[in-house]
Amino acid sequence: MKGATMTRVRLTVVSVVVLCLLALCMSVGGKKVSAQSAASPAAPVYNPYPPGILPSDLSSELARVLREVDGLEAEAIAQWHAIPPPVVSGQPPTFQNTGVASVEILGKLMNYDKTISPFENEACASCHMPYAGFSGPIPSVNLTMIAYPASVRYRAAKRTAQRYTYSSYFPPLQYDATQGLFFGGNFWDSRATGYLTRSPDAEQSQHPPVCPDEMASPDIACIPYKLSLRPYASLFEEIWGAGSLSTITWPADAAHVCATPEGASVFGSNTQPLALSPADRTLATNDYDHWAQSISAFEHSLSISPFTSKFDAYLAGKATLNAEEAAGYALFRGKGNCNSCHLDGRSTAPTPPPPDGTNPTGQDTGKAADVTPVFTCFGSANEGLPKNPRIALYYETTPDSFGYTPNPGGFTYTDFGLGTFLRGGFGAAPNPNSSWRQYAPTVDGQMQVATARDVAMVPPQCKSTEAPGPYFQKEFFHNGYIKSLKQLVHFYNTRDVYPFPVESGECPAGTVEKVTCWPTPEVVQNVDMTTGMLGLTDTEENQIVAFLQTLNDGYTTPYPDIGTYTGACMSGGNASTQGNSTIISAIKLRELMNQH
């Protein structure tokens, strides 16, 4: 106990120092004009967008997030230095006591490292900040362009930034012949299969650094090259082997190559423009796997996926759901049918209260099969979301200054999700298993069933995801069409009550989009009918929203780094029509593009 007390005292001191460093970074960072380091090249601007498509505060918001990222990187460095020196023992050799801490902090250092990107202006965390449940941190982006600007400003991809939380719990992608279904993988389209690492979460972290529409390094070896220049390179070698970075002979043009973004015409089809010896190429490839494993360790840690929600406390008998939350939970499992896919880990034979069952007490009699369910079935579904014409990718039809065109097809692009991946189609990744391809038609339009945990997580000062607020504007589902949890539940409740054969922005007079009008699904095949006509009342929808808010981590212990948001909260309006002011008719948008 004495040791534990001393440790706590020491950690309190460390925490104070870290907080001071963080505050100092943010206050100093606030005065910077540019977040780039003096040595990094200036990012050229690619702006194919018609007026009104990019949010007006985009530059200042990107700078704001970079300041927050820098602060968290400084915090991670301090936390790393607080870990005792490693003692390696045993066979196989193991970091006794500090192994888990070390690899997790290495992952954190990588996650907040903006120098990984060609223009040293984008870290992984740029699209995944803790106060948003490690999803998109810029309210105006969530409201408009959906995908986040790349290291090449303003290339952008096509989907919302998925939350990190509990992503490490997804198994490798597999086709289960008994169930006749795909399970696992990471990303909305499950393209991070984990086929080599056996961890789709780890593999996920290998995609954005070399995706041309994201961080855009032109060669996976650029990541170990950048790591070799970082102050925490010594930690990397401590964990993953002496010489794993430092013995690689980098070519003289490494800095130049790694500062040229993926997609640049100068590279042609060459995916390995860094000229390395075969031995060094192997080392670099292994390093990139270790990058992935380290980030996955961080994402799996209690810093990100801690099971500290009110619902967890409720399952443990240490908290009571209030009347609204309890009603929402009953609906989640009953009339709302939410736990068909967002599995709540309860036993399979409870008797729900009327009108769904006959239990006279109205009490949940199901036993907890898993005390800490992750609220997903690890599968995929096509929820029939309308196409969101505000997505940035539709406008990126012309080449940037590097000769790269993100989306030659413009508005003709249709997001078939898992189906596209299985075919190895545009915007996905190569499918490593040809036997899966036959199932593509049955999964067209399917996107991963995300965990419901932390869906409502917001910066503490913004209170909620819901107008009138104060609220933090998030974006929901893969294409960000939905802007509040009220809308999300209402969509599940009424998609098939108010279906209209129109595009977004074209709902008939007398209807209100997302309230009494749902435009036609982007992908009409395989629409999942588990929900869509649930018969929930307005009050019942609100009760489910209240229950979803109990799934936010941070109830039993504070969620790490949640207090780092330095932007503004929003207020006004109502949750049902939240964000509707940013809807622009899909027809008008195409006209704008033609004129642009």
Next chain:
Amino acid sequence: MNRVHVKLLMMVAAGSLLFPNPIVAQENPYSPKAILPPEPRAAHVQITQGPELAISRGDLAIIRWTTNNPGGTDVHYGIVHYGTNPNDLSQTAKNPIHLNRNHPDTTFRVRVMGLSPQTTYYYTVESAEATGTNDGVKSSVKEFSTR
């Protein structure tokens, strides 16, 4: 080292897990089962409500019906065979549904698209597991008309 000593050592080890350095993580408490095997199939599946037209708008109609929970694979398909001639229901529409293992009943709904206006359609319904195994239920021929 006797058993008491071993137990003491194990308790110390457990204690170090309970009071870790809070900068870093410890073991998460959850080991997911990841993929659950299918539920046992129901001995007999029968329609308890419908089939009926749930909604018709433009070229879209949604047909729904309720059965006892058929069990089996988590995903089932509702299937509608339809046509304008009651003796020729050669067109097919189907949609997936995730069964809720907790629910005694299952409501299937299927989107029938590409319909002509002011036309009467005839249909029957059935359902099947994701693997293709039929639930063994088929309705009589029903009809609906578009506007």
